Amino acid sequence: MKNKRALFAVPYVGWMALFVVAPIVMVVLYAFTAASGGFTLENFARIGGYAVVFTRSFQLALIATVICLLIGYPVAYMISREGPRFQRVAMMLVMLPMWMNFLLRTYSWMSILENTGLLNRFFSAIGLFSLINRLFGVQLEYFPMINTQGAVVLGMVYNYLPFMILPIYSVIEKLDSSLLEAARDLGANSLGVFRKVILPLSLPGVLSGVTMVFVPSVSTFAISKLLGGSNELLLGDLIEQYFVGTSYNPYLGSAVALVMMVIVVVCMAVMNRFGEGEEQAVML
Amino acid sequence: MKKTFAMLLALTMVLTLCLTGCGDSGGGGERTVNVCGWGENIDPELIDRFEQETGIQVNYQTAESNETMYALIKQGGTDYDVIVPSDYMIGQMIAEGMLAELNYDNIPNFSLIGEAYKNLSYDPENKYTVPYTWGTLGIIYNPDMVGGDIDSWGALFDQAYAGQVGMIGNPRDAIGAALLYLGYSVNTTDEAEIRQACQLIADAKAAGVYQGFFMDQLYDKMEAGETAVCTYYAGDFLSMYANNPALRFVVPKEGSNWFVDAMCVLKDAEHKEEAEAWINFICETESCLANMDYIWYASPNAEALEQYPAYYQEQNGEALDQELYAIMAAPAEVLERCEPYLNLPADTLALYTDLWVDLGIS
Numbered sequence: 246m247k248n249k250r251a252l253f254a255v256p257y258v259g260w261m262a263l264f265v266v267a268p269i270v271m272v273v274l275y276a277f278t279a280a281s282g283g284f285t286l287e288n289f290a291r292i293g294g295y296a297v298v299f300t301r302s303f304q305l306a307l308i309a310t311v312i313c314l315l316i317g318y319p320v321a322y323m324i325s326r327e328g329p330r331f332q333r334v335a336m337m338l339v340m341l342p343m344w345m346n347f348l349l350r351t352y353s354w355m356s357i358l359e360n361t362g363l364l365n366r367f368f369s370a371i372g373l374f375s376l377i378n379r380l381f382g383v384q385l386e387y388f389p390m391i392n393t394q395g396a397v398v399l400g401m402v403y404n405y406l407p408f409m410i411l412p413i414y415s416v417i418e419k420l421d422s423s424l425l426e427a428a429r430d431l432g433a434n435s436l437g438v439f440r441k442v443i444l445p446l447s448l449p450g451v452l453s454g455v456t457m458v459f460v461p462s463v464s465t466f467a468i469s470k471l472l473g474g475s476n477e478l479l480l481g482d483l484i485e486q487y488f489v490g491t492s493y494n495p496y497l498g499s500a501v502a503l504v505m506m507v508i509v510v511v512c513m514a515v516m517n518r519f520g521e522g523e524e525q526a527v528m529l
Numbered sequence: 530m531k532k533t534f535a536m537l538l539a540l541t542m543v544l545t546l547c548l549t550g551c552g553d554s555g556g557g558g559e560r561t562v563n564v565c566g567w568g569e570n571i572d573p574e575l576i577d578r579f580e581q582e583t584g585i586q587v588n589y590q591t592a593e594s595n596e597t598m599y600a601l602i603k604q605g606g607t608d609y610d611v612i613v614p615s616d617y618m619i620g621q622m623i624a625e626g627m628l629a630e631l632n633y634d635n636i637p638n639f640s641l642i643g644e645a646y647k648n649l650s651y652d653p654e655n656k657y658t659v660p661y662t663w664g665t666l667g668i669i670y671n672p673d674m675v676g677g678d679i680d681s682w683g684a685l686f687d688q689a690y691a692g693q694v695g696m697i698g699n700p701r702d703a704i705g706a707a708l709l710y711l712g713y714s715v716n717t718t719d720e721a722e723i724r725q726a727c728q729l730i731a732d733a734k735a736a737g738v739y740q741g742f743f744m745d746q747l748y749d750k751m752e753a754g755e756t757a758v759c760t761y762y763a764g765d766f767l768s769m770y771a772n773n774p775a776l777r778f779v780v781p782k783e784g785s786n787w788f789v790d791a792m793c794v795l796k797d798a799e800h801k802e803e804a805e806a807w808i809n810f811i812c813e814t815e816s817c818l819a820n821m822d823y824i825w826y827a828s829p830n831a832e833a834l835e836q837y838p839a840y841y842q843e844q845n846g847e848a849l850d851q852e853l854y855a856i857m858a859a860p861a862e863v864l865e866r867c868e869p870y871l872n873l874p875a876d877t878l879a880l881y882t883d884l885w886v887d888l889g890i891s
Contacts, residue, residue: 294890295890297890298890355746355749356749356753359750359753359755360755361753361754361755362755389692391740392740392741471746473741474739474740474741474742474743475698475741475742475743475889476734476739476741476742476889477889477890478886478889478890482889483886483889486886486889488600489593489596489597489600489601490594490596490597490600491594491596491699491700491882491885492596492700492882492883492885492886493596493599493600493603493882494882495600495604
């Protein structure tokens with residue numbers, strides 16, 4: 246019986262071995278290989294020069310994650326408290342943008358944010374700039390939005406927000422309503438119910454949401470290319486440049502990818518540990 | 530979360546496999562040839578015609594840049610027979626022994642290629658290549674936005690155009706433009722000169738001259754009037770011009786790069802005979818004319834160059850604008866101040882890549 250059930254895992258294990266384990270092994274091997282062949286640590290020695298890129302990427306990804314959480318949690322909470330029909334429609338609206346290709350969506354943000362883009366043209370049409378210019382005596386023709394770090398963060402938030410809302414929503418939605426009733430019976434007001442019951446119980450959803458937003462944000466390269474104008478390299482850009490871009494050096498690229506992976510794994514492990522503690526506290 | 534990340538990696542890999550592996554079709558007896566060129570760089574009707582005439586199936590794949598094409602081939606897993614890289618990349622590939630010598634007996638139409646495009650510096654004895662297109666790098670600008678005409682590379686580094694310039698996103702062209710402005714050769718191997726050129730770009734970047742470092746996004750940005758000045762290729766200017774006739778193209782007075790993209794066969798190509806048949810077909814005057822009309826890059830076929838204005842009139846029912854034709858196929862006096870890119874020695878290439886990454890970090 247048990248053996249039979251193990252058979253069900255075969256496709257996934259095979260998939261994992263081929264497309265997950267094997268590439269990671271290759272990345273590790275490459276990272277310790279010199280361009281001329283043979284073992285080396287030189288690739289890692291060179292990474293020190295990219296500290297700025299590491300800090301910048303983690304910083305932007307962190308900001309995007311926090312914003313996603315601030316927007317996503319209230320929305321997920323609100324949706325999960327509504328009736329089933331509202332929930333279905335709301336979930337569809339959350340997923341709707343994902344029916345379109347990621348690159349196309351990002352490309353359209355480019356034409357929204359550009360100096361001659363939709364937003365600036367709208368502001369100009371409603372006379373916002375002439376008003377500001379008259380009030381403050383400046384010569385403003387547009388708000389510079391494209392090719393800035395803000396645009397990159399916006400792109401991350403826009404693209405990954407559904408990944409924050411969905412897990413939080415599905416956790417809150419499945420909360421046993423008798424727990425909430427019990428809390429109220431025991432004298433908690435609605436703030437107390439939220440703070441003492443709903444929030445701690447929804448933490449697993451928050452944790453997976455944070456992971457699913459943070460990890461792709463750290464490694465993105467399309468968003469920074471299209472919305473950031475490649476002015477400030479992010480880790481994803483750097484790795485892309487070393488693999489298929491202008492500076493072919495898969496060994497150095499692998500080393501950067503490996504260090505990034507290790508930092509991400511450590512961050513996540515620390516966060517999960519923290520999350521586990523919370524859950525147990527609730528259980529007790 | 531390790532899994533999530535790894536899944537992403539795996540996805541990328543699957544995608545790569547798909548992209549590169551798709552050419553594997555047509556095993557049993559059917560003759561095929563796998564071609565890799567740039568996107569939007571061939572008239573698709575030519576592929577149909579070749580398939581009908583010869584029965585050889587064409588797998589046409591595209592790469593984004595010379596560097597990407599090189600990386601894809603180096604990583605293995607590609608099955609290209611014919612590739613169409615640019616001059617300096619051909620030089621590097623020949624030096625690294627990646628290309629096969631061609632049998633010109635199978636390519637009789639090579640005789641149609643103008644003498645000026647044979648035995649070029651990247652392949653001095655013309656043993657490996659047949660030229661496909663050529664053109665110049667220049668400055669594209671919008672006179673309404675910059676309020677006047679531009680004739681110097683200085684426009685790319687001038688604070689007068691702060692926030693209006695789209696710098697080109699590949700190191701060879703960007704650093705090349707800076708070298709030309711400083712009065713150096715685009716093929717210099719002098720470290721101090723190259724560092725000075727990069728410093729020029731870094732200073733302009735710090736002063737806010739650039740909107741960003743772009744490649745094909747420039748089409749949209751120039752056509753929409755978002756970007757006022759950029760440097761790009763003559764053939765692509767003509768595409769932009771079709772959508773925004775206010776744009777102008779100039780080969781700056783300091784000189785520029787004149788590039789040749791040429792067809793080569795990889796050393797381990799499985800379909801060498803079919804590859805040579807393809808190259809021969811592409812060299813036919815009729816093919817060259819159709820291609821010129823479609824991609825707006827000049828052909829090296831001497832007959833095609835001569836007949837193109839008449840062909841254009843016949844196809845489009847209006848006379849070809851001679852000024853535009855001079856941009857597409859630059860006349861001798863313009864080419865005189867232009868220099869082809871040569872393959873740079875390995876340590877210069879390494880310097881280029883390091884300085885380019887530094888530019889992105891700063």
